[in-house]
Amino acid sequence: MTEFLSLAGKKGLVVGVANENSIAWSCARHFHQLGADLAMTYVNDKALKWVEPLAKRVDADPFLPCDVREPGQLEAVFAELEQRWGKVDFLLHSIAFAPLEDLHGRVVDSSQGGFMQAMDVSCHSFIRMARLAEPLMADGGALLTVSFYGSEKVVDDYNLMGPVKAALESSVRYMAAELGPQHIRVHALSPGPLQTRAASGIARFDEMMERTRKRAPQAQLADIDDVGAMAAFLVSDRAKTLTGNITYIDAGYHVIG
Numbered sequence: 287m288t289e290f291l292s293l294a295g296k297k298g299l300v301v302g303v304a305n306e307n308s309i310a311w312s313c314a315r316h317f318h319q320l321g322a323d324l325a326m327t328y329v330n331d332k333a334l335k336w337v338e339p340l341a342k343r344v345d346a347d348p349f350l351p352c353d354v355r356e357p358g359q360l361e362a363v364f365a366e367l368e369q370r371w372g373k374v375d376f377l378l379h380s381i382a383f384a385p386l387e388d389l390h391g392r393v394v395d396s397s398q399g400g401f402m403q404a405m406d407v408s409c410h411s412f413i414r415m416a417r418l419a420e421p422l423m424a425d426g427g428a429l430l431t432v433s434f435y436g437s438e439k440v441v442d443d444y445n446l447m448g449p450v451k452a453a454l455e456s457s458v459r460y461m462a463a464e465l466g467p468q469h470i471r472v473h474a475l476s477p478g479p480l481q482t483r484a485a486s487g488i489a490r491f492d493e494m495m496e497r498t499r500k501r502a503p504q505a506q507l508a509d510i511d512d513v514g515a516m517a518a519f520l521v522s523d524r525a526k527t528l529t530g531n532i533t534y535i536d537a538g539y540h541v542i543g
């Protein structure tokens with residue numbers, strides 16, 4: 287694996303690690319194993335005790351606070367990266383949020399404020415990261431985010447996050463076109479349902495996982511290591527001509543519909 291793939295000499299930012307079950311944590315481990323230098327963020331002081339030990343395990347430095355809802359925090363992260371590294375080769379955006387009252391209700395009943403907050407944190411923050419990363423990717427780079435099949439088909443109980451993730455995936459395609467001339471590649475990872483902290487907010491999530499497992503062609507679910515391995519490939523030079531893709535990591539579930 288290491289002979290085929292190497293991230294030695296590359297520098298990447300990982301945003302969205304919450305604990306050991308995070309998709310972002312699996313990605314960070316795979317990036318680190320292949321030789322990348324990493325920066326990581328944590329959302330607030332409450333999360334710090336869970337995320338800091340993980341950051342140490344992958345030698346993440348700098349390790350910075352970043353709540354995209356707080357003015358200036360995201361900009362401060364990129365300012366530090368510019369000062370410390372002078373460049374960024376890749377980044378992973380793995381954050382999403384919707385108020386529970388909106389997430390658990392019908393889309394047609396969602397509040398304007400809840401919808402706007404979900405869109406800002408889950409989608410527009412990725413656009414902001416791309417804008418801040420662009421001047422640090424003079425030699426090209428890769429931008430990754432995380433989506434879900436509920437973006438294109440109705441998935442029971444996914445609710446408000448469906449249209450939000452649809453916007454995220456559309457943004458991936460538009461940014462891939464806009465940033466392609468600078469050799470900056472943009473992708474969305476689309477795993478099947480995974481038991482992560484973010485997923486715990488979705489009603490009847492265990493039922494969703496079981497339905498998916500039964501219907502997937504491989505009769506199984508992907509796990510976070512599968513996602514991390516794909517992320518490492520996509521940010522590597524082996525994937526230099528791939529961009530604008532929604533990459534499914536779901537044991538084939540997306541072909542069933």
